[in-house]
Amino acid sequence: MLVIAAALVGVILGPLIERVLLKRVETQEPVLQLLVTFALFxxxxxxxxxxWGCSPSPTRRRCSCSARWTCPSAPMSSPSPPTSSSCCRASRC
Structure with a gap:
């Protein structure tokens, strides 16, 4: 369901952004095009x-990593770090 919603938003916003913003800077220098797309992002x-906010909502699934691991860039305390899918991620907000 979430994939369908994302695709629908992309189908609606994509052409709108193309016509309103990107067509205007199409003939400008590439640096300006990059700046406009980065600002839009x-x-x-x-x-x-x-x-939706930037605080993650709690789920029933518990983090499968140990308390020492908070993110992939944490100092290693074991021979092999856990994969990013099994490691707790800190909020970037």
Whole structure:
């Protein structure tokens, strides 16, 4: 269901962003095009945080890593670090 919602938002917002924003900077220098797309990404990310928030909601599934591991970049205390899927991730907000 979530994949369908994401695809629907992409189908709706994609052409709209293309026509309103990207067509205007198409003939400009590549640096300006990059700046506009990066700014658009940052704006959409902030809108997403406004709608859903940036604090993760608790789930029934517990983290399968030990208390010493908080993220993949943590100092290693064992010979092999856990994979990113099994390691607890700290909120970046």
């Amino acid at each position: 940052m704006i959409l990310e902030d809108v997403q945080k406004l709608i």
